[in-house]
Amino acid sequence: MSQHNDTPSSHYFVPEPSPWPFIAMFAMFALLAGTALIINDIGFGNVLVTLGALLLTYMLYGWFRDVVGENLSGQYNHQVDRSFRQGMYWFIASEVFFFASFFGALYYIRNIAVPWLGGAGYLGTSALLYSQFTGDWPTAGPGDLGGDLTPMGAWGIPALNTMLLLSSGATLTWAHWGLKLNNQKTLVRGLIATITLGLLFVGFQAYEYQHAFAELNLTLASGVYGSTFYILTGFHGMHVTLGAIMLIAILGRSMKGHFSPRNHFAFEAVAWYWHFVDVVWLGLFIFVYMV
Amino acid sequence: MHSRMKRSYSLWLLPFLLVTALPAQAEYGLNFPPPATTIARDIYNVHMLTMGISTLLLIGVFGVVFFAIWKFRKSRGYEPDQNFHKTWFGTWSWIFVPAVVLGIDLTIASSAQKVLNKLWVVPEQEGMLDVKVTGHQWYWEFEFLDEEVRIESRAKTEEEAGELYLRDVDHRLVLPTGRPIRFMHTSADVNHAMWVPALGFKKDAIPGYITETWAEIDTEGVYRGQCAELCGTWHAKMPIVVEAVSPERFTEWVAEAKAAQAAADAEAAADIEWALPKLMEKGKGLYNTKCASCHQINGEGLAPAFPPLKDSAIATGPAAAHIDIVLNGKPGSAMPPWKGLLNDLEIAAIVTYERNSWGNDTGDAVQPRDVKAAR
């Protein structure tokens, strides 16, 4: 490697000083401090949040513009590409564990906490505290918080949404296949199909929430069933939304012809992310809706 | 300041006291207080065993390192042995070091497991005494479920307790010796933990759940402990005092406690008009024990956690709102509902006291029946 260090592509690319991380500090601070103020009903919180969000968007835009520019001008060699890929793997791994904490909570609540409250095990919890409570799932707890609820069935919108996400995974693979064959049309069409399916998913999910709130009396405050239901589906929905935005950015770049069959890390990163979101949904469908 | 101080200054210097610190030294506060149950004694032995093993290992580690420091140093002209890690010792140490450590580990674990089996499982036995222990911010409530006796146990003030401040309470938990006792722990607000070292257990009190422990006390005496789980502002002020008495004395005590309880209930139920000074007198005592830990004796509260009652809108406004917050508490804050804890007369007395003290001068004499109506 050291012999031909004059050709730019054999040199590991170290970027020039960049303002974006420093700007990110202010953006994140404003965003979170503002949120903390808002949830405590303190007035100027929304000003901070707006500022933070704008700054964050600006920062992300600037940062990615730099990266795209560097890539297009051929400054990245194979090794840089590998760094990006590995970075993305481990980022997704950390996201998997973030979801694992919610799945773990669901597991704990269903298999340990609620049965314990219902009188299982060697302890006299239910005998002394709640003689009426049986510990069936779904539950709003011995205090029946939030009143009577109807649990969300699996075979209506959730099943449809499963279909949507699964097919979006397929269309994305189709797009990738087009990209590899240098067929821009397939690439763009595949992406558009994926984005449409993703947005449909988000739309149905929003409808489902509205239905749950209005007709099933299933809210965040519906005891622990509502809590786990919304935290899992909510964070998933947020990730789908983010993924869709990322896909839209990739679509834009595809239309500009940024990607070549051999150099398209950004496309792949977003695709991995999308598949990850897909797999999480399968987990949700099974453990939140079906079991 | 304290005479004990001088005595033990020299003691910390002697780490080996850790090994030799038998109960005789307990008065110096170097080791567990003397145990009062068989299991607590077993625990003490496990503790001494692991501590002994640890001390020996530590002596070994220190010994070898100090010897190496003395022997293998450059200033003594020692030449480093560059191939030491390639000898048979270097090749196989990764097997035999773990094997030795595993052996020691299993020794520790097996003797611990024996005690654990006894400690953990509450025996199914006739004649168990069931005590429900409820942690509150910041006092303990003990209920003898079968005897239907309930006591509240609060820390004594510094003046009352003297040297025993933070280790002494107004109402002790009286327990019989020679009889297995099952403790069922729960909490009314946040996590607490009951810990009396001599009884050999510590158990968390978790709101909404019951956790169980048990003990069979074999020596009469007074055993002191404290709340061991951080529970907010006055976590330091939740002592537990167990008084272990003979079974006969225990029966007597139960009868006395029941009689006192019945008398109080009768007084509260009597439908008479209570005069202001009488209510004030009753209310003062109750307020100072039940409410003053938060709202303070002078009624000024403790900013920002606890609001003042002096000049407060509620304590000087309509009595109904005042009674309501005392009965039902304020969800999401530390203010507990007192409904289940105080009878009508007590609440009437406290509310009256609050409405006519520290410059509050509503002149109201709230009656038990007002409280009853608001329940």
Add this chain to the structure above:
Amino acid sequence: MSTTASALHSEHEHHPYGWRRWLFSTNHKDIGTLYLLFALTMFFLGGLSAMAIRAELLYPGLQMLDPDLYNNILTNHALIMIFGAVMPAGAGIANWMIPLMIGAPDMALPRLNNLSFWILPAAAMMLVLSFIVPFFPGGGTQVNTGWTLYPPLSVQVGMSMDFLIFAIHLLGISSVLASINIIVTILNMRAPGMTMFKMPIFCWAWFVTAFLLILVVPIIAGGVTMLLFDRHFGTSFFNAAGGGDPVLFQHLFWFFGHPEVYILILPAIGALAQVIPAFSRKPLFGYKSTVGSMLVIATLGMVVWAHHQYTIGMSLGTVSYFMIGTILISIPVGLIIFNFIATMWRGAMTFETPMLFATAMVLLFSFGGLTGVMLAVIPADVQYHDSMFVVAHFHYVLIPGAIYGLFAAVFYWLPKWTGHMYDEKLAKIFFWVNMISFNITFFPQHFLGLAGMPRRIIDYNVIFAEFNFLSSVAGLIYGFSHLLFLYIIIKAIRGGQQAKNKVWEGATGLEWELPSPPPFHSWETAPKIK
């Protein structure tokens, strides 16, 4: 190992100057320096709060704090020390040293590297806000929960808890990004010939640590997110009335919290694996078994978390499992300690400051580890738990463990970083004052715990007075000894005897083949590894 260091062309070193160099940096050494300075600041802040704690506990009775303020300071002490001082210091050294040690020009993802640094000041501001917000009108109550943030107590706290939760989110993001960077750097940036098993142990230590971070930090992020929802959006994860369980939070916290202690100690162990061979003048004894032990520590460390919760009412089978798992961790840790001692054995040792700290760590960390094994034994832990004995245990593993490991690393590499030798004489004085006063501070706390003093109490009975007095007096001396450390560092930064390329006679590794301080772009040409 030898290199073509002479082939380094420094002519096109147009490195940035002024504030842009520091704020916008993409250079691993500059970012490493920023991390280290940040950590030092936080160490003093956390230490200052420790001084407040010890001053309050000097005598029985309330001296200068009220109970909520005490607990607020305690919470901040722990969070600042762990997340603000020890972790960033480790990350700072990783930033500085890993590229130098593996022959890389920089970290793999330099801009991301700077992002993971700059998130820290934002997090620190959030922490400070959580501390001071209650002092403003309408600011609610103080964070009086301790660093473990157990609900329902943490649900009672006012809005400062929300700032704290967001601070933890930020700290978590920062650590995860830094870990990703370290893993990628190690996997992808090693110079040709630098195989994984030729890599210095320090890099291995960070490699393992980074995996731990990626696996456990998201769990605490999820946990505090649920806490936030319970506080503000009506959910009942930790509320029995709704079917939840306060203990669930404890599981989430300790699933992170226990691996976290190995996150704190592993980089220190890695640094020791560099320092001890250097001053024993012979190679590390048991390279592979040390690496293997670290992997075992990480794996076992992930599955023993509930030893912090023996008293919450788990079943007999469950607690037995956690007890045995925890005790077994003594095997890999013991093997590492053994390897360190065997490295010293038949070496030719000298005792410059790094070696002093390293030796103290081997001895005193073993002490703390052994009290850890005592804590793991459940029947005894129902007595020790939440008593001052636990406080003594963890300061023995954290200070002579993590902090001394960092001190050893700092003194070892300071000449490389600054280009100047530090004042050896002062540094030795610092070591002795520090080490002795440390022991007098924390040794008596074992006795306090055994005698029945709970932790996290502002006021105690007179039977606990004498040891607390001793602990406080020594603690204040101990705290102030760090001013000497500060002075030594500043002195070395500002000048002093020029350091050679290879500062220590027995040191090995690529970092010693570059000049002190190294050129702006470390290894523009990859070194050749024999």
